[in-house]
Every structure is written in C-alpha cells, then in structure tokens.
Amino acid sequence: xxxxxxxxxxxxxxxxxxxxxxxxxxxxxxxxxxxxxxxxxxxxxxxxxxxxxxxxxxxxxxxxxxxxxxxxxxxxxxxxxxxxxxxxxxxxxxxxxxxxxxxxxxxxxxxxxxxxxxxxxxxxxxxxxxxxxxxxxxxxxxxxxxxxxxxxxxxxxxxxxxxxxxxxxxxxxxxxxxx
Numbered sequence: 001x002x003x004x005x006x007x008x009x010x011x012x013x014x015x016x017x018x019x020x021x022x023x024x025x026x027x028x029x030x031x032x033x034x035x036x037x038x039x040x041x042x043x044x045x046x047x048x049x050x051x052x053x054x055x056x057x058x059x060x061x062x063x064x065x066x067x068x069x070x071x072x073x074x075x076x077x078x079x080x081x082x083x084x085x086x087x088x089x090x091x092x093x094x095x096x097x098x099x100x101x102x103x104x105x106x107x108x109x110x111x112x113x114x115x116x117x118x119x120x121x122x123x124x125x126x127x128x129x130x131x132x133x134x135x136x137x138x139x140x141x142x143x144x145x146x147x148x149x150x151x152x153x154x155x156x157x158x159x160x161x162x163x164x165x166x167x168x169x170x171x172x173x174x175x176x177x178x179x
Contacts, residue, residue: 018047022061037063041071042080045096051084053091079106105163112159116152123149 012020022043029039040061045052052060058068072094075081080103084093097103127145131138 021047035071037061037067038071038074041068042075042096045075045081045094046098048096051093051095053093055091057094078110108159108163112156116156116159120149120152120156123152 011017022040025043025046026036026040030036041057041063044057044060054065054068054072057063057072058065061068063071072081075094075096076083079097081094081096084095086093097106123145127142127149129141131142133139
C-alpha cells in the first residue's frame with residue numbers, strides 16, 4: 001500500500017507519464033485563466049524531444065486544425081514556443097522554450113502586458129475623474145483607486161525586476177524560501 005492507502009501499482013510507462021503530465025498541465029492552467037488546450041499544446045511541446053508540426057500536435061492531442069493553429073499562434077505570441085525551419089519542408093515545426101526561468105519570464109511578460117498594464121491604464125483614467133473633494137463618496141472612491149494604483153505600480157516594478165533576474169540569483173533566492 002502507498003501512503004494514501006491506495007493499492008501500489010507499477011510506475012506508468014513513459015507514454016502514460018507524458019499523457020498524465022499533459023493532462024495535469026492543461027487542468028492546472030484553467031485555474032490561471034489559460035485555456036486547457038493552450039496549456040496541453042505547450043506541455044506536449046515541452047516534453048517532446050523534437051519539434052512538432054501542427055499535424056503532429058493535432059494527431060497527438062486529437063484537436064482540430066483550427067484549434068491547433070490558433071493555439072500555436074498564441075503560444076508564439078507569448079514567446080513560449082518557436083518556429084523551427086527545416087530546409088525543403090513546407091510544413092512549419094514548433095519547439096517549446098525548455099528553460100523554465102525563461103518560460104516564467106515569458107508568462108510574466110505576457111500576463112503583465114495583457115492584464116496589469118491594461119488595468120493601470122484604466123485606473124489612471126478613473127483617477128482623473130473630476131469631483132468634489134468634500135464629497136464623502138468621491139473621497140472614498142478616490143482613496144480606493146489611489147491604494148489600488150499604488151499596489152499596481154509596486155506589482156509592476158516587482159514583475160519588471162523578476163523578468164530581469166539572473167538564473168543563479170533567482171534560483172538561490174527561490175530555493176532559500178523553502179529550505
């Protein structure tokens with residue numbers, strides 16, 4: 001018996017382990033607001049030792065050409081995958097960025113650009129709302145916006161610094177949090 005009282009089983013084959021990883025990556029991504037298919041394509045390319053074509057991705061994940069194409073395009077936009085050109089080949093092949101610190105940077109950069117930067121622009125517009133400084137409702141609204149703007153600015157600075165850190169510094173500091 002294992003720790004959780006389920007019967008012990010033999011370890012999965014490599015193919016089963018890859019399938020489990022791809023499934024886990026996809027399911028986990030949904031809690032971060034990323035589509036399951038996007039994460040599964042990313043996971044497939046992460047564990048693939050060679051570049052895959054759109055057709056390979058479609059076949060291995062049983063998804064449509066349109067879904068595969070849109071997902072690959074989005075992963076390219078995020079900087080998480082790259083095209084690999086092959087002489088004499090008409091098809092495009094894709095390979096994932098395998099350096100997990102670089103993957104983290106790409107995700108932070110994309111999320112910051114799509115979410116935090118947009119929120120900061122909207123907050124700046126709302127903060128310029130004219131109003132009567134003596135009005136209690138206006139004061140409460142303006143105070144809340146100011147607090148959120150300060151948090152957004154601090155987050156922006158932190159994320160910008162995190163995207164610039166060197167590998168050894170990052171891993172040393174990160175691991176010290178847990179050791």
